[in-house]
Amino acid sequence: MTSITEKVNELSVDLDKVNSLGILRLLRQCDSQIFSGYLDYQSIVDKEIEEEVILLVERIVEQLNQGFSINVVSTGAGTSGRLAFFISRSFNKILKEKGYENQVKFNYLIAGGDLCLTVGMEGAEDNIHQAVNDIKSQLNQENDKEIIVYIGITCGFSAPYVAAQLDFLLNENTKENAKKQHIISLMGFNPIELARKLKIEKWEYSFNDIVERLNKLKHQQESKSRNYFILNPIFGPEPLTGSTRMKSGSGTKILIELIFSLVLNHWKSNEFKLQLNGDHQQHSLKSKYYLILKNYEQTCRETYYNIEPLSKVIESVGNSLKKRSHLYYLAPESLGIVGFIDASETLPTFGARPLDVCGFLMNSSGEEGWSVMNNREGDLSSVSDQYKISQKDFTNRVLPNTTQDDTIVISIGSIQQLNQFKSEIVPSLIQHIKPNQSVNLIYFKQDNNDDKILDKEITELSNSNFTSNINFIKIQLSNSEIISGLPCFYEISLKWILNSLTTGGFVLAGKVYGNRMIDLGLTNNKLFYRSCGIINSIMKLNDEELARKYLICSVYSINSINDIPQEILELPVYRHIEYCEESKIKSIVPVALLLASGKFSSPSLIRDEICKQPIIRLLLDQHKPK
Known part of the structure; x- marks a missing residue:
């Protein structure tokens, strides 16, 4: 039986036959399955998944309250590894601000290392030996009071990289003289019986063998004290067959942020308050679970309220790619990383050329490029042009060489970011923008006083002569943050938007047949x-x-x-x-x-x-x- 993540989605079989507006309508229907579910399978809003998440959250917090320090290691290949990096980075930032980085730390592992944040590496996902070395690097054998919370992400239950790490940690936990028990979870979006049964090359097991072993251990333990978890809501087939960067990637981001937010809020509710309408301290974990999901679903709906203006950007991207020109993203902080990740995924998905789609990060607090990324291996800009991601690279190297066939998409989410755009980016745009070139500013806002000022400033900017070539697109959302300092709703909204731009653009450029890459x-x-x-x-x-x-x-x-x-x-x-x-x-x-x-x-x-x-x-x- 075919893996659900590799099946054809019947909703989008005519993806290559509709116009840009039709593409967005089809993507909207497919993305809604994240919340509505697929056929009669368990969804993220069903009791089975909710109970599994809450048991995991309670187990982690129980260990924290018993004096253990926790190393949360999220790991995966390709998109899964990039999202592991992205989300770990965000949560570490707020832990550091609150002074809790010694009790909890969020780490990431990506198959192939940080080079694969930008460009996929041949065979990285299949390297069993490196996978084990990577997870060993996270073990603190000297400290009996530090345990790992492992989250192995593989959308189709197939990645050898994750299978090898699961096998290693299961062996660690089941040793006769094991001094501590790690909490081990597997995240994916297939039923466990559809885990890949093909034996992994250069290894004695299949992914299915490892899943069966994990599932057996899970059922052998008492629910309240168990250390083994399988998180597998079914989101249904991808709008572009097998392209798990899309719906599965969004589901990954939602589910991990949901777990991490509940852990911090349940552990230290005063320091990590949920920034959502309807959140009160007496709410149970269950009610908070559904409250967070409700806000993600609302964000999805509100994002797709804007298909008319976004369809015009898709047309522009399609024209750029047909003419072998480029799509460039620029944004600050985490919004910039969303663009960076979207750009990195176009090579393996669409056979794009290395610089067809590029993401750049605006400067932040005196830092630029890879310093803003804050990845483990540091500055990688010397590797190749694909790794040159700073604001300076965009304004000094890229902008002067753009043509009218290149599309530019800039995203911001606050008045401070708008002011930075006006002072640091607009002068370069005025100097280098070409007549009839597609330059788009996507700005996110909520209905509060700060954002009313943002609206006013945007209106003034759009009415000025020197920005007449810029297309302004307002994305109004009910929420921006889950916890203060975590603009998760702006990020997921931008992910849906940018995924639609690249997918729609490459569809229009003839890189998709039906809904198959x-x-x-x-x-x-x-x-x-x-x-x-x-x-x-x-x-x-x-x-x-x-x-x-x-x-x-x-x-x-x-x-x-x-x-x-x-x-x-x-x-x-x-x-x-x-x-x-x-x-x-x-x-x-x-x-x-x-x-x-x-x-x-x-x-x-x-x-x-x-x-x-x-x-x-x-x-x-x-x-x-x-």
């Missing part, structure tokens, strides 16, 4: 098998092994499936992935799709055809089976 990268095991599924489905082969052979022909530039040497056919998947990386092969899936049509005699001829017509969707329309 057709130019994804082959950087790990999961993407290899997803690619086989795409070829099998679109070309109506009804034979997964045949699809695999066409993919191999594309990778090795072999003219016919009958010509594939047996030694290549028998290679493990990781060897194909290594070859793709070493040979820097492009358009792997498009070539395989067209080869499967039977209308081309060789991959090289197909690549020539793609050079003439880079819009893959049009080529597929001409050559795929009717």
Whole structure:
């Protein structure tokens, strides 16, 4: 049975046939499933998930109250790892401000390390050895009073990186002489029976083996004192098939922030008050759980009230990408990181060029670029242009070289950020903005006195001659913060917006067929098998092994499936992935799709055809089976 996160979403099958407004309407329907649920599966608002979350929160707070210090380690590959970094960074910041960083700390692990915050690395997700070394680095063997709260995030219950860490920690907990018990949780959005059963390469287990072991231990313990948890609300298939950066990514952010906020509020309610209408101290954990979820759902609705102005930005992004131009994001603090993450995901999802979509961070408190990011490995700007993310990089390097075909999206969420935009960014825009260029300012506001001033300032700015080229988009939300200093609702709203801009833009640029990505990268095991599924489905082969052979022909530039040497056919998947990386092969899936049509005699001829017509969707329309 197909994993739910890899299934086709019936709501969005015509994603490539509608205009920009239609794209937003389809995304709105799909995102609503985060809260409404999917078919008859358990959703985030159902009792099973609510009780599991509350038991986890109570267990963590119980350990804190018993004098343990807690190292909360959120971990994952790709989007999951980036969100682990993002959320840990935000919560550490407020802990430090309140002086509790010695009792609780939030850490992150991402497969491949901080380099993969920006660019996915070949094989990182599948590296079992590195996964174990990474989690070992978080253990404090010298301190018997420090325990790990592990949150392994893998949307489809498939990431070897998470499986290896779970296995290691389960072994630690079940040792005869174990001095302490770590709290171990798995987060994903599939039923546990759909965890991947394929044996992980270079290892003796499948992901399913590890899930079954975790689930067995979970049921062996008393509920109030157990250390094992599985958090798996079902959000349904992605609007773009398999693109878990979208709905699953949003669900990850919501669920982790919900857990972390409840932990801090339940532990120290006066210092970490919930900033939500309807929150009172006598409320139970259960009522706070639903109150927070209600506010996320309201934020989703309020975000999609703005589809008319956002549809125009999607059209602009689509035009930019068709013309091989660019989309640039700029924003302060956490809003800037939302843009940074969205940009990083376009390479593996859409086969984008490295600088097609770039995210930049505005300066903050005298810090710039990677200092604002506050990642573990520090400044990575020397690696390549993809890692140059500072405000100075945007104003001095990017802006002077933009053309009228480039799209710029700037986001702010306060009067202070607007003033910074006016003083530090607007002068550069005036100097370098091109006639008819799409420059957009998205500003978030609530209905309070500070934001009434923001509205007034924006109106004055929009009426001035030098900003006549800027398109102002107001996103009015009922809430901005869960806890003071955590603008989680502005962040999730911006995530939904930017995901729609890149997804919609690449749809309009012909990088999507129906609701399937057709130019994804082959950087790990999961993407290899997803690619086989795409070829099998679109070309109506009804034979997964045949699809695999066409993919191999594309990778090795072999003219016919009958010509594939047996030694290549028998290679493990990781060897194909290594070859793709070493040979820097492009358009792997498009070539395989067209080869499967039977209308081309060789991959090289197909690549020539793609050079003439880079819009893959049009080529597929001409050559795929009717």
